[in-house]
Amino acid sequence: MNRPNIDAGDMRWGWTCPLCETDVSVSRDPGSETFRWECDDESCEAVGFGFSSRRAARLALKEYRERYQNIYR
Numbered sequence: 001m002n003r004p005n006i007d008a009g010d011m012r013w014g015w016t017c018p019l020c021e022t023d024v025s026v027s028r029d030p031g032s033e034t035f036r037w038e039c040d041d042e043s044c045e046a047v048g049f050g051f052s053s054r055r056a057a058r059l060a061l062k063e064y065r066e067r068y069q070n071i072y073r
């Protein structure tokens with residue numbers, strides 16, 4: 001089940017926060033085996049967690065962005 005360390009730097013696909021366009025960090029929680037994304041701006045509260053895969057986290061981030069943009073259309 002353990003994989004060799006994955007360099008998070010290789011996993012940056014240009015994700016940005018839906019709220020402030022700051023880079024978003026995606027990381028894996030080794031305790032719960034889930035993924036989370038979190039805005040790098042400490043004053044921003046955008047965060048998502050509990051995703052089963054990096055892809056799921058990415059899709060959730062995309063949906064978050066679309067939802068947010070719908071509100072302010």
Ligand SMILES: [Zn+2]
Pocket residue numbers: 017018019020021022039040041044045046
């Ligand atoms: Zn943000």
